[in-house]
Amino acid sequence: MSIKGKILSSFITVTVLLLIVSGLIGSAMTTIDTTYSDLLKNDGAAQGYLGEALASFCLIDEYLHDAVSFEDPERAEEAVGEIDVYKADFEKYMALAEPLMIENNPIGVDENGEVIYVNEVELFAETMANYNAYIEAINEIVAEIGKVDEAAIQDQLVEKIDPVYDPLYDGVFELTETKQQAADYGTMKASSRSQITRIFMYVCILVVGLIAVVYGVILSNIISKPLKSCAERLEALADGDIESPVEEVKTQDETGMVYQATLKITNNFRTIVNDQGNILSEIAKGNLNVSSEHPEAYVGGFQ
Numbered sequence: 001m002s003i004k005g006k007i008l009s010s011f012i013t014v015t016v017l018l019l020i021v022s023g024l025i026g027s028a029m030t031t032i033d034t035t036y037s038d039l040l041k042n043d044g045a046a047q048g049y050l051g052e053a054l055a056s057f058c059l060i061d062e063y064l065h066d067a068v069s070f071e072d073p074e075r076a077e078e079a080v081g082e083i084d085v086y087k088a089d090f091e092k093y094m095a096l097a098e099p100l101m102i103e104n105n106p107i108g109v110d111e112n113g114e115v116i117y118v119n120e121v122e123l124f125a126e127t128m129a130n131y132n133a134y135i136e137a138i139n140e141i142v143a144e145i146g147k148v149d150e151a152a153i154q155d156q157l158v159e160k161i162d163p164v165y166d167p168l169y170d171g172v173f174e175l176t177e178t179k180q181q182a183a184d185y186g187t188m189k190a191s192s193r194s195q196i197t198r199i200f201m202y203v204c205i206l207v208v209g210l211i212a213v214v215y216g217v218i219l220s221n222i223i224s225k226p227l228k229s230c231a232e233r234l235e236a237l238a239d240g241d242i243e244s245p246v247e248e249v250k251t252q253d254e255t256g257m258v259y260q261a262t263l264k265i266t267n268n269f270r271t272i273v274n275d276q277g278n279i280l281s282e283i284a285k286g287n288l289n290v291s292s293e294h295p296e297a298y299v300g301g302f303q
Contacts, residue, residue, distance in 0.1 A: 010215045013211075014208065014211065014212045018208055043183035044183060045096075045100060046097050046175075049100070050093070050172055050175050052093040053090050053093035053097065054169075054172045054173065056086045056087075056090040056093065057086075057172060060083055060087060060138070063080075063083045064157075067083065068141065068145060068153045068154065080145070087135065090131070097124075103119055103122075105119075105120050105182045106182065106186075107185050120178060120179075123171065123175055126171060127168065127171030127172055127175060130171055134168050137161050137164060141157065141161070226247075226249040226255035226258065227255060229246075230246070230249075233247070234266075237269060242266065242269055242270040242273050242274075243270070246259065246262050246263045271294050275293055278293065
């Protein structure tokens with residue numbers, strides 16, 4: 001392979017490594033972005049819906065107490081109307097939150113490092129069952145408004161509403177807390193993945209950089225060592241050294257061509273110098289008919 005080919009090959013190798021690393025890092029960052037997006041879409045949105053539902057529930061209870069407390073039938077009727085409004089709001093927000101419930105949602109780890117899962121679907125179903133019982137009790141009490149005295153209705157509030165109020169409130173609140181814990185745990189995991197990805201990126205850049213340096217050192221040695229050897233041999237030849245051998249170069253690239261040219265120059269010089277010495281020696285002996293034993297060495301300007 002030519003020197004140009006070796007350089008190009010090294011460049012392509014490093015480029016491919018960088019592309020692979022970039023692809024891996026891009027894939028990891030996409031996963032992290034997706035995780036954050038899912039957290040925002042699922043847990044974040046669910047918290048918002050559940051918070052609105054909890055607020056509506058509190059207003060239902062407030063207007064229920066107003067309805068049974070007002071002596072004016074018109075004001076009591078208005079309070080009952082507000083109950084219906086906030087019942088619709090509660091059901092709307094719970095309906096929006098329901099698809100975001102996860103059967104086994106991780107919310108953290110215990111003391112032993114085991115992941116804690118919560119069945120939000122089951123908890124949601126229990127909460128809605130408590131809501132239905134709560135609404136049934138409300139309907140029974142509202143139906144008695146104006147028919148029995150306030151003291152009797154207050155007794156019904158204690159008897160029918162109090163047993164289902166706390167379980168319903170706690171259920172909605174627990175769902176909200178669960179979503180918050182799931183969001184916090186998911187954010188922690190995504191942050192951890194992000195940190196690992198950054199470390200991986202730095203390590204990969206370092207490794208690719210080291211590979212590039214190693215490739216550069218190897219390639220420079222492949223090119224420079226033969227050229228240096230040939231240059232030193234030609235310098236020695238210029239200083240009159242016609243006997244020292246040329247250090248062999250086995251590559252088939254341009255450095256091999258320089259080696260072959262250097263070998264040819266030194267061999268031709270040695271042949272011509274030795275041949276001229278033989279000719280002069282024969283002439284000194286009186287042999288004027290002497291001729292060159294290596295006429296093939298006399299080429300170009302040596303002819």
